[in-house]
Amino acid sequence: MQLRRTFLILVPYLWMLLFFLVPFFIVMKISLSQVALAIPPYTPTLDITQGWDGLVKFFSQLSFSNFQFLTTDDLYWRAYVSSLEIATVATAITLLVGYPIAYGMASAPDEWRPTLMMLVILPFWTSFLIRIYAWMGILGREGFVNSTLEWLGIIHEPLTILNTNWAVFIGIVYGYLPFMILPIYAALDKLDVSLTESAQDLGCTQIKAFWLITVPLSRPGVVAGCFLVFIPALGEYVIPSLLGGSGTLMIGKVLWEEFSSNRDWPVASAVAVVLLLILVVPIILFQRNQQRQQEAEQ
């Protein structure tokens, strides 16, 4: 019995230690190393055969110079700031688009609900890459939007939308919209309708009742949705690379290029460590929000 329990715990535990925690420490270690023309392309490497002396030598060669480099070259600084800006603005737009949809779903007749739910989830099962790619054909110079507007005579010169930050916003809103809708819908669905009804009976206007009752009570869902959009959007690589332009700086893209084009693994690792440090705050806030919600339900 005890043996079985130990086995059951150990297998997934060791797997996650080996494939999640250990790689994470390797990234930390390499972020403290220097780039070198060798295989693997960094120094120092730990040589266990040298025993204690090797260990001492190894640790004495580690340094924070990569992190210093990140602060001196303003490319990285600007990339972090612009990722934060893009993720924040995109999250706000997603909320503005997602809330009315979630509200509409929660107000819909009961027999529609499963179908509406399916319609929200279906894009989630469809390839993210393809859904983002679809916008290239729509937003391009000769894409659907421009040709329709020109045909209608609204514009005479094609608008430049693709390869700008606008296209990145559209991509993030589109790609992550289900993540915003679902938690808000879950919160609105649980909301007791008699509360808003009694507020209206007591003389509140419909809009005032919405602000005073529906919005505060749906807050946990809104918070969860915002984090679920903001956190992945911050490290996004596919959307800025396909829809963004050369001026679109996002840290996921910088990390990728540092690694594959420049082959500077130590700097790429340092970029990853800083990105993680930035993400720790929203991740902890998100988990606290989820925990509070769970406790409230019990």
Next chain:
Amino acid sequence: MRRFSWFNATSLTLGFLFLYFPMVILVIYSFNASKLVTVWGGFSVKWYGELFHDQAFLDAAWVTLRVALAASTLATILGTMAAYVMVRAGRFTGRTLFSGMIYAPLVMPDVITGLSLLLLFIAVGLDRGITTVVLAHTTFAMCYVSVVVSARLVSFDRSLEEAALDLGCSPWDAFRSVTLPIIAPAVISGWLLAFTLSLDDLVIASFTTGPSSTTLPIKIWSAVRLGVNPEINALSTIMISIVTVGVITTSILSKRNAVQRMRDEQKAQQA
């Protein structure tokens, strides 16, 4: 019942138009005879023909399918174990670390997961190829599986399991004949989720794969970076159709099951 107003109807219509319009455009243009994506050159299925004669695409699809099958099956086994540990194993040393490791990959940016796994594979001297992609996909997919399965485990009545044990079942028998059938829907949806995540992944696969094993998303990526490509439109249409048919079928089946269960319960009450 809340009132379903004009405002609700409008926001739902606009919302779903926004969600589905890009996919509809993609499907329409996959039947465009012209290579210029913006000019309609008449109806044609020639891009589908070219797609099926493109050996590189077929190879990539085969690699992706094998990776997804292996990774999702492994992830389902490990993820179900992890869910069981989190919900049922009680306290043990390092439990907080364990649940942290299960939840963290869900919010970890792909670039970091990919980079860190690649550095691990290089550090231990593992040749990059299908195996490394399967290991990487298993790791992040099992976290999703364990979240789905543990949600089901939390909500189920534990006395059923205890009754089986009291009646002389071994723990394994009790798991197989009582617990597993009850959590089976969650295990299956966990498997499907893991399978889709693996099929869909570009970033982690790009980091962890070798030159000989290109997956379909990597192949699509290298094609679309240069611009809109009619063959990719055809491929997208095929993928969208498979997903649509799958999702609609499962939702009809689950609805039918729910109706059947309600009828059975009514019959049982009458009897």
